[in-house]
Amino acid sequence: xxYELVIGLETHVELSTESKLFCxxxxxxxxxxxxxxxxxxxxxxxxMLPVVNRHAIELAVKAGLMLNCKINQYTTFDKxxxxxxxxPAAYQTTQWFHPICVEGLVDVEVAGExxxxxIKQIHVEEDxxxxxxxxxxxxxxxxxxxxxxxxxxxxxxxxxxxxxxxxLKALKSKLQFAGISECEEGAMRCDINISVRPExxxxxxxxxxxxxxxxxxxxxxxxxxxxxxxxxxxxxxxEILVQETRRWDDVKKRTFPMRNKETAADYRYFPDPNVMPVxxxxxxxxxxxxxxxxxxxxxxxxxxxxxxxxxxxxxAAAEANLSAILDGVIAKxxxxxxxxxxxxxxxxxxxxxxxxxxxxxxxxxxxxAWIINAANKGEITRNAGKTVLTAVILxxxxxxxxxxxxxxxxxNDIELVKSVVAKAIENNPKAIEDYKAGKExxxxxxxxxxxxxxxxxxxxxxxxxLLKEMIS
Ligand code: ADP
Ligand code: MG
Ligand code: ZN
Numbered sequence: 001x002x003y004e005l006v007i008g009l010e011t012h013v014e015l016s017t018e019s020k021l022f023c024x025x026x027x028x029x030x031x032x033x034x035x036x037x038x039x040x041x042x043x044x045x046x047x048m049l050p051v052v053n054r055h056a057i058e059l060a061v062k063a064g065l066m067l068n069c070k071i072n073q074y075t076t077f078d079k080x081x082x083x084x085x086x087x088p089a090a091y092q093t094t095q096w097f098h099p100i101c102v103e104g105l106v107d108v109e110v111a112g113e114x115x116x117x118x119i120k121q122i123h124v125e126e127d128x129x130x131x132x133x134x135x136x137x138x139x140x141x142x143x144x145x146x147x148x149x150x151x152x153x154x155x156x157x158x159x160x161x162x163x164x165x166x167x168l169k170a171l172k173s174k175l176q177f178a179g180i181s182e183c184e185e186g187a188m189r190c191d192i193n194i195s196v197r198p199e200x201x202x203x204x205x206x207x208x209x210x211x212x213x214x215x216x217x218x219x220x221x222x223x224x225x226x227x228x229x230x231x232x233x234x235x236x237x238x239e240i241l242v243q244e245t246r247r248w249d250d251v252k253k254r255t256f257p258m259r260n261k262e263t264a265a266d267y268r269y270f271p272d273p274n275v276m277p278v279x280x281x282x283x284x285x286x287x288x289x290x291x292x293x294x295x296x297x298x299x300x301x302x303x304x305x306x307x308x309x310x311x312x313x314x315x316a317a318a319e320a321n322l323s324a325i326l327d328g329v330i331a332k333x334x335x336x337x338x339x340x341x342x343x344x345x346x347x348x349x350x351x352x353x354x355x356x357x358x359x360x361x362x363x364x365x366x367x368x369a370w371i372i373n374a375a376n377k378g379e380i381t382r383n384a385g386k387t388v389l390t391a392v393i394l395x396x397x398x399x400x401x402x403x404x405x406x407x408x409x410x411x412n413d414i415e416l417v418k419s420v421v422a423k424a425i426e427n428n429p430k431a432i433e434d435y436k437a438g439k440e441x442x443x444x445x446x447x448x449x450x451x452x453x454x455x456x457x458x459x460x461x462x463x464x465x466l467l468k469e470m471i472s
Contacts, residue, residue, distance in 0.1 A: 002199040003234075005227050006207075007158035008120075010191040011171065012149050013181040014127065015059045021126045021148040022050030022093065022275070034132070034141035042126075042146035044089030050275050052077070056148040057100070057278055059180045060124045061288045063150055064101025066174050066295070067119045071285060075100040077124075077275040080267045085140055086129040094125035094151075096269040098277075108167045110160070117167060118155035125149055150180075156193065156204060161223040164192070165216055176359070177320040178293055186214045192223060196230040205230070206241040210248050210255055222248040226255050299323055306336035315344050319358045322347075328365030334372050342372050346386050350393055367392050370399050383456035384408040411458040417450075420458075421466045424450040432471060443467060 019026055023041035031037045041048040057075075064071050078096040104119030129145040131138050152171070158164050172188060175181040181188075190213045195205035210226060213219045226246075232238045246255040280288075294302070296317050303313035303326075316326050322343060329339045351361060371392070375385040380403055387408060391397045403409050411417050424446050425432055434442035450463050 003196045003227075003231050004199050004201070005159055005161075005223075006156045006195045006197060006204060007161075007164055007223065008156035008193040008207075009152075009154045009158070009164065009167070010193070011152045011168070012127075012189045013152070013175060013183060014187050015056050015124075015148040015150060016179060016182055017053055017055045017059065017148055019053060020146045021053050021056055021124070022146060025146075027147050031143040034139070034143065036143055038142045038145070043142050044087075044145075050093070050272075052275060052278055053148060056124060057280065058288050058291075059148075060100045060122060060150050061280065061285070062178050062292060063152065063175065063180050064104065064122050065289060065292055066178055066180075067101070067104040067106050067122070067152070069101035069104035069119055069122060071101055071280065072098055073280045073282075073285065074098060074277060075124075075280070076277045077272045078269050079272045080125075080269055082267060084128070085138070086131050086145070088129070088140075088142060088145060092126060092128065093146075093272055093275065095123035097271065099123035100278075106167065106170070108158075108163045108170065110162045110166050115157075115159070115163065117157040117163070120153040120155050122150050122152050125151060156195075156207075161220045164223060165220055168216060168219070173296060173318060173320075177296060177323075179320075189214050190219065192219065192226075194223060194226050194230070196227055196234070205234075206243055208241070208243065208255070209245050211245055211258065213248060215250075218248060218250055221253060222255060225253060229255070293320075303336065303340070306330070308336060308340050312337075312340045312344055315348075316340060321359045321361055325361070325363050325365060325368065329369045329372065332365060332369040334369050338372060338376070342368070342385075342389070346389055347393070350386070350390050354394065356393075361393065362396070363393055364396065367396075367399050374399070374403070378410055378459070380408055380410050381456055381459055383451075383460075384410070387456065407455060408457055411454055414462075417454065417458045417462060418466055418470075420453045421450045421463060421470060424453065425467070425470060435471065443471075 017027065020037075020042050023039050025037040025039050025042055027037065041050055061071055075095065076098045077093050079091040080094050080096065081091040083090050099121040101122035102120070104122070106117050106119065107114050108117055126146040127144050127149050129140055129142040131140055158167070168188070168190070172183045176183050192210040192213060193207050194210065195207040197203060197205040208226065208230075210222050213222060230241060233241045245258045247258045248255050299317035300313045303316055304310060308316070316322050326339055326343055330336050347361070347363070348358065351358060368389070371380075371385050371388050374380045375382055380388065384403065388399045388402055391402050392399055428446045428449060431442045431445040447463060447467060450467070451458070451460070454463075
């Protein structure tokens with residue numbers, strides 16, 4: 001009998017706010033030492049009154065808008081009680097009764113096929129602290145305590161690990177693009193709920209939940225392994241499936257039970273009387289909507305209408321930083337296709353060589369536009385342009401003075417180019433002989449010698465033309 005895999009995801013991401021969810025402490029990323037960013041409120045001192053971070057609410061709404069959710073304009077916070085040393089208040093403030101976003105829908109694409117995944121809800125909550133274990137003790141660091149998170153809960157709509165991976169990749173780029181979360185390595189954490197059922201069945205099977213997964217490779221392996229365990233349990237009665245929480249062991253490549261699944265009753269959810277309900281009125285909602293960036297697919301569409309190929313449009317739109325730079329130079333009057341060529345061929349080439357991630361590229365669009373314009377007007381060659389672009393990217397030099405100082409302006413002095421080409425011919429008699437004997441490629445050595453001498457400042461076409469004239 002065939003089985004169908006059923007998966008639902010709960011994904012936690014940290015919001016890109018300046019401060020924590022209920023106090024003005026900076027986030028843990030601004031901390032230098034353990035317990036640097038802690039105050040009475042976020043360390044759970046009794047009697048402290050929390051104040052909701054407005055920016056966190058706005059970012060959560062943006063996430064909801066990106067995932068086509070309904071925004072609950074009346075949203076509240078609740079206490080989820082449990083005891084653990086990384087949770088100083090012994091309860092987490094989260095949203096249980098009136099989560100901020102509900103009923104969303106996103107497309108996932110696998111091998112050219114699109115399926116829709118329902119979003120059950122998005123709620124805002126605070127992160128816990130961090131435990132640091134030493135040989136004989138454990139230490140707590142509260143820097144991360146109360147940093148704002150959103151948890152995005154899907155319906156059990158995924159049918160394969162490939163769909164999950166595709167969803168997570170798209171989610172990450174959407175969240176980064178809209179400035180909702182930086183989604184740093186490992187900072188996007190998922191709980192994977194998984195069950196199997198006979199093909200054609202509408203009834204959900206017993207589910208297990210694999211906690212706290214962040215690497216995509218492990219997520220894929222864990223889902224596939226866990227599915228096999230479920231099917232074996234049903235088909236071969238290797239064990240009895242129970243609803244429980246499990247953890248993935250990346251070395252043993254299997255899941256292990258952690259604890260029985262808690263039920264909502266275990267957490268004693270109740271409205272947090274200290275946190276005022278948040279009302280997002282129509283005006284505020286409109287402001288948040290107006291502040292949303294164009295979506296990736298809107299950007300792709302725009303770029304293609306400006307003449308970029310689909311491949312170029314995808315590459316530029318996929319990375320918010322590249323997209324912003326491209327938009328910046330286009331706004332300065334550079335033709336889109338030309339700008340894309342410089343950014344995606346030369347720019348990305350330079351980044352790759354220097355081990356810089358596209359998201360970390362810092363490129364002043366005025367300087368970039370100057371280079372492209374100078375090359376367009378023939379004031380510098382493409383080659384020289386690439387040299388200046390490298391210097392601008394790596395050292396943020398002023399391109400115009402850099403070109404002058406380094407003699408990179410185009411050699412329009414035809415007499416000089418002629419003399420350099422003549423010298424190159426004279427210095428490479430063997431290559432010339434080979435070329436005359438029919439070895440077309442031999443001329444490249446001579447071309448290269450002339451180009452080197454001119455430091456890439458003359459146009460390749462001119463050198464070629466002179467070479468051919470002078471040899472024949
Ligand atoms: P809980 O409150 O117990 O965490 P939820 O209803 O919020 O339960 O579901 C948590 C996640 O588990 C959701 O992503 C949901 O889609 C998923 N889920 C629920 N039932 C199943 C199931 N039988 N198989 C796979 N995933 C499931
Ligand atoms: Mg849950
Ligand atoms: Zn604080």
